[in-house]
Amino acid sequence: MLPVAASTSAVGSANPTTKNKTPDMAAAHIGKSVKDLVTDNAVMVFGRKGCCMCHVIKLLLQGHGVNPTTLDVDEQNEADVTRQWSEFLGVKGPAAAPNFPAVFIGGELFGGLDEIMGAHITGELVPRLKAAGALWL
Secondary structure, three states, rough: OOOOEEEOOOOOOOOOOOOOOOOOHHHHHOOOHHHHHHHHHHEEEEEOOHHHHHHHHHHHHOOOOOEEEEEEEEHHHHHHHHHHHHHHHHHHHHHHOOOOEEEEEOOOOEOOHHHHHHHHHHOOOHHHHHOOOOOOO
């Protein structure tokens, strides 16, 4: 389960103490595991708090009309999230777990910024988002 300290937003990342953050968004992810978050959302972005690469990923996805669910992980929760990724993906050891930022599309690990940008440039991103149900165009 993910602790309250990790923050989420359906539109962008925010700290639970941020004024414009609605209580529903934070409450929606309290007690959910990585597996639940990945399987319950068409697009799920995990990133470190304040990560500029996560910001770029979110902007790119939003530019396509996708509002990804995001989870900003602070340092004290990073090991727990990485462990849960490893269990969910069936990989052994921290070296096999994905790095931050990590984007899951349609319940599968898609990759990080390099993979998202590469798929965007080659035109593979939009079909993948459509297949996951994140786009209806």
